[in-house]
Amino acid sequence: DQQVKQNSPSLSVQEGRISILNCDYTNSMFDYFLWYKKYPAEGPTFLISISSIKDKNEDGRFTVFLNKSAKHLSLHIVPSQPGDSAVYFCAANSMEYGNKLVFGAGTILRVKS
Amino acid sequence: NAGVTQTPKFRILKIGQSMTLQCTQDMNHNYMYWYRQDPGMGLKLIYYSVGAGITDKGEVPNGYNVSRSTTEDFPLRLELAAPSQTSVYFCASSYGFGQDYYEQYFGPGTRLTVT
Numbered sequence: 496d497q498q499v500k501q502n503s504p505s506l507s508v509q510e511g512r513i514s515i516l517n518c519d520y521t522n523s524m525f526d527y528f529l530w531y532k533k534y535p536a537e538g539p540t541f542l543i544s545i546s547s548i549k550d551k552n553e554d555g556r557f558t559v560f561l562n563k564s565a566k567h568l569s570l571h572i573v574p575s576q577p578g579d580s581a582v583y584f585c586a587a588n589s590m591e592y593g594n595k596l597v598f599g600a601g602t603i604l605r606v607k608s
Numbered sequence: 609n610a611g612v613t614q615t616p617k618f619r620i621l622k623i624g625q626s627m628t629l630q631c632t633q634d635m636n637h638n639y640m641y642w643y644r645q646d647p648g649m650g651l652k653l654i655y656y657s658v659g660a661g662i663t664d665k666g667e668v669p670n671g672y673n674v675s676r677s678t679t680e681d682f683p684l685r686l687e688l689a690a691p692s693q694t695s696v697y698f699c700a701s702s703y704g705f706g707q708d709y710y711e712q713y714f715g716p717g718t719r720l721t722v723t
Contacts, residue, residue: 504648527710538612538698538714539651584650588710594639594658594702595666596712598650 498522499587501599510608514572518585518599521566525587529596530559530570533582542583543570575606609634612715614699620721621689629684629718631699639702640682641666641712642674644695651698657682689722696720 500519508514518528526547531539545552545559545568552559558571572579585599615630633640638659643651653666657676671693673685682701686693696719700712 499650501650529710531714536716538700538716540714541711544711594704594710594712595641595653595656596651596710598652600648600650 497600498525499585499597499599501583501585501602503602504600505603505605507605507607508575510577510606511574514570514575514579514604514606516570516572516583516585516602516604518568518570519566520568520587522587522589522597523566524589524591525597526590527588528559528561528568529586529588530557531584531586531598533584533601539584572604575604577606577608580604580606611635612699612701612713614697614715614718616718617716618719620723621686623689623691623722625689626685626687627689627720629686629697629699629720631682631684631715632680633682633699633701633713634680635701635703635713636679637701637703637713638679639704639709639712640676641700641702642672642682642684643698643700644668645698645717646695654684654697686720691722694720694722 529544530542533539582601586596641656642654655674657663699715702712703709
């Protein structure tokens with residue numbers, strides 16, 4: 496039973512345009528969400544997070560939006576750059592899980608120059 | 609700081625062999641984790657530790673063992689390797705408990721093939 500779903504295995508975007516990566520979750524107890532970025536042959540690196548008490552968090556070119564009623568979050572990258580080409584993982588947590596993260600399957604983003 | 613380091617980077621095992629994947633962190637983090645990532649799948653938690661001497665099972669612990677004798681080290685032991693354990697293994701660490709500390713820092717991974 497996948498509690499965190501990233502339904503788009505891949506996404507291709509032109510350089511300079513907006514990239515939107517989506518993530519859905521089923522467990523209403525999740526109260527914190529994170530996005531990780533992963534390059535080939537490297538470990539995932541933390542990108543941005545959002546608490547369930549917020550609906551938006553922004554960090555430079557990266558913005559995460561949370562829609563709790565829809566159990567949906569999205570990561571916006573504006574403007575997209577070729578160096579953003581990577582796998583993006585959505586992850587979720589809740590107090591009942593302690594410090595354990597539940598990860599989605601990831602979305603491969605390709606930014607074309 | 610080196611962060612989280614893992615050795616080896618690559619390994620090929622024969623069915624039935626055993627090995628230990630090493631993980632060390634120099635950030636004085638209390639929490640450490642082992643994940644596996646299969647193609648097209650997210651990271652699955654194998655084992656985790658909340659401090660030296662304390663370990664617990666994650667989502668997919670069968671076929672693995674861990675120990676945590678120090679804050680810095682969290683080795684993962686594979687006994688009687690099977691082809692189903694072919695995967696990329698990531699070690700991670702985090703500081704503590706609570707929303708300020710959910711961020712986990714990952715090592716570069718170990719690619720393991722069992723044939």
